[in-house]
Amino acid sequence: MTRRVLVSPSLLSSDFGRLAEEVRAVEAAGADWIHVDVMDGRFVPNITIGPVVVEAIKKAATRPLDVHLMIVEPEKYVDAFAKAGADILTVHVEACTHLHRVIQQIRHAGAKPAVVLNPATPLSAVEEVLGDVDMVLLMSVNPGFGGQSFIAPTVDRVRRLRAMMDARGLSTDIEVDGGINAETARRVVDAGATVLVAGSYVFGSKDYAAAIRSLRP
Ligand SMILES: O=C(CO)[C@H](O)[C@H](O)COP(=O)(O)O
Numbered sequence: 001m002t003r004r005v006l007v008s009p010s011l012l013s014s015d016f017g018r019l020a021e022e023v024r025a026v027e028a029a030g031a032d033w034i035h036v037d038v039m040d041g042r043f044v045p046n047i048t049i050g051p052v053v054v055e056a057i058k059k060a061a062t063r064p065l066d067v068h069l070m071i072v073e074p075e076k077y078v079d080a081f082a083k084a085g086a087d088i089l090t091v092h093v094e095a096c097t098h099l100h101r102v103i104q105q106i107r108h109a110g111a112k113p114a115v116v117l118n119p120a121t122p123l124s125a126v127e128e129v130l131g132d133v134d135m136v137l138l139m140s141v142n143p144g145f146g147g148q149s150f151i152a153p154t155v156d157r158v159r160r161l162r163a164m165m166d167a168r169g170l171s172t173d174i175e176v177d178g179g180i181n182a183e184t185a186r187r188v189v190d191a192g193a194t195v196l197v198a199g200s201y202v203f204g205s206k207d208y209a210a211a212i213r214s215l216r217p
């Protein structure tokens with residue numbers, strides 16, 4: 001089956017001093033979504049941005065904002081990020097004591113809920129909520145930094161997650177984040193991924209449009 005594949009460039013590797021320009025540049029280069037990495041220095045050993053900056057990105061963007069929350073107690077901030085303009089809000093299952101409740105909270109706040117798994121978290125952690133989310137994100141690096149190498153067993157995890165969805169008659173998006181380039185993109189798309197996050201590969205290239213094009217099947 002041929003599925004549509006979306007590219008969501010991660011602003012983590014963009015020039016933060018020219019954030020609005022970078023957003024406009026990747027959109028002109030063909031980005032489908034804009035991936036925004038929120039880190040709190042607790043869930044991951046790095047700190048990035050909060051709702052105020054997401055609001056500024058929203059003003060520059062015309063494409064959906066795909067906001068990846070790498071924070072503890074996400075339920076405290078979901079409403080603020082939705083209000084700031086997040087279209088898709090993704091929470092780590094490892095950070096949620098009441099995952100189902102947080103998913104409901106995201107939908108109630110007007111955003112599309114998604115859940116994300118670290119590379120070592122079993123797929124069974126999302127099994128009970130597969131019917132409640134718009135997307136499942138599989139991390140293909142340990143979260144916290146851009147520019148890391150793709151963790152190869154992710155390909156088989158994508159394949160098994162797609163089979164779990166197929167068995168339930170679901171065509172939910174599977175996003176992959178970390179170490180995505182033209183070669184790893186092809187492997188995860190063949191396994192059933194439908195959304196590709198790419199930070200250093202896109203923003204580290206001289207030609208954003210060529211980089212984005214090379215990720216598509
Ligand atoms: O969530 C992330 C890191 O935690 C980033 O989205 C990811 O690392 C993208 O960067 P790259 O494509 O350079 O690996």
Ligand SMILES: [Fe+2]
Pocket residue numbers: 010035036037068177197
């Ligand atoms: Fe991310």
